[in-house]
Amino acid sequence: MDKILFIDDEPSVLDGFRRQLRKDFDLVTAPGGEEGLKLVEKEGPFPVIVSDMHMPFMNGIQVLAKARELAPDTVRIMLTGMADLQTAMNAVNQGNIFRFLTKPCSIESLSMALQAGVAQYRLITAERELLEKTLKGSIQAMADILALTNPVAFSRALRLRHYAAQMAKTLNLPNVWQFEVAALLSQVGCVTLPSEVLEKAFAGEALTPQEKEMFDAHPQVGGQLIINIPRLNTIAHMITHQQKPLSGLQLPAAEDASFTAEIGAHILKVAVDFDLFLSRGMTPERAKGSMADRGGYPPVLMAALARVETPRLEKSSLVVKVGELRNGMILAEDVRARGGGLVVNKDQEVSDTLRQRLKNFVLQGNIPDEIRVFVYQRVVAAT
Template structure:
């Protein structure tokens, strides 16, 4: 009997998966109450009585799986709301409740809000539950595909950047610093989609493998370039785009790389992208532009003080978005100064970060500043360290908890 009962009543899981989060939007409180009553058993349900309230809720909740919105609402109709909701919560599956046969509104909702399904009011409970279940499944498919895509792309990008690290450590060190600063700026600016920006930052220097070593070093330290050398540098974005053009799903990344050399007042080229992707590309290009130029200025002449860097950037009218420069100033102004130490080779450990470029006795760059120490880096430094190298000390600091 005990064995039979054990088979019939399996133990409940200690950590059951969270319920899918559904956002219902309708200006009629009784409709919202009915939706919540039908959905709350299997879902976490949030409600809003209008588009503005719902958009504010989307700013606070990052786990919305499905949005169910009425079409006819005062102030902002369902089509307009879902179009804005798509930008704030691109992974949320959107559905529209309508009590009217308005073809124009339906077309607008499909084109701008990418509506998954229409439901007629009044909607039977069984029909509502089936539609929401299908939307939850669609959300899981979308998020799983996105995670898989990001992991695959990041693996491919990692291989490319490791090649850059071996061939051109100067460019690799810069790409690491640019990615870190761009990611921090995106966080401060509360940009939703940022993996494309981080990939673009890591790939922004990949074209430097084609530069002669002397030209690459002059560009890194901000030294004057000849007309021919400057032409080589200016042609790098187009070269990178050509190299990466055949990798699928990199369209937004390529648009960021294509547009970052343009000034803030320039006309962006976002051909082939939808409205949401074009917005990500424009925002990413503006952040990447600031991150790259900030690093170039800080690398010039063995380092420029940040206040001078910021004055220079602000002086280039029309080149950078003012709100991105404000974010840069706030980021650097509130960031705690790194505790830099001068350590001997035997005192270095994996995870520390170089605060200065590491060079051989002959002046050849081994590791660029900003690079996080690995076992392979330590082996390389030991290999090139001169006899009596125990007297040499390197400037390092310990990476923070969010460091890669």
């Protein structure tokens, strides 16, 4: 049975609901707003919450507004014996109320409202679950395409994801997943670039004017690809503006979508520059010092970068046949075709897609059947 939370300061009312609705619903009751909200946190989610309007300490509008923050998907119903237009308007506007019922309310009417609320909850959660699965699948598909078509860019994206996630966590930013996804997809626009140009750019080598124009366009290309995926508008902004000159940055008191997009782009810029210094052979500490000496980075981001740990692989390795590769293994060296072209960059983690790609190359006789890998991986603080 569906679990329904009733909040009312009158025990007799709660007892009546339990007796008359227990055959159709799993009722949980609370004698006040504070108690009800604690139940939302500890025993939720509830498909439906029904709250009385007039209660001591917290009225129904306050309770349902707070419940909305704690459990956005839960359907909220207001039950009151003193209905007036202003109360109804406040309840709808502040608590996003699904139904507004007046006492005395027949059990038949209440039961119908609860059934409608449960149906609405199922619809909301089903749509969200479908969207999340679609979103996750879209992100994974784009990452796999990047890994297959441009292993150099994908290898860099994995490193950027590591740096961006640590910086976002250090700054206590909400929705860290957004910064991780932005970093992982930040190099998607590189699918349009020749691998030789990428290798030069990522190694910090000088580019010709034509090559620089091509490379500088990749964030815009990537952003245009991402903008078409639902719920990724903010991430698309981060990717598009990852090379934008940095400006002063102050953390806001409350979560703000425009700020999230701005600081995400800034984090990507810092992560990209940090990775570029590392690719030139600098130690992490020297790279951070060089960036500090160069200046122009927001102090709050440099403080977060100072706490970033860089991934290090254990030195033990072994040689395995491509057919023996397992997910989680790390490539210990670049995999190149017999003609010298790069197939997969070193330090990539073996996945189903990568394993199939390597098998295809082996079947065509383009790469050796044996590859050196790291079996174990650990992340330690850089020194």
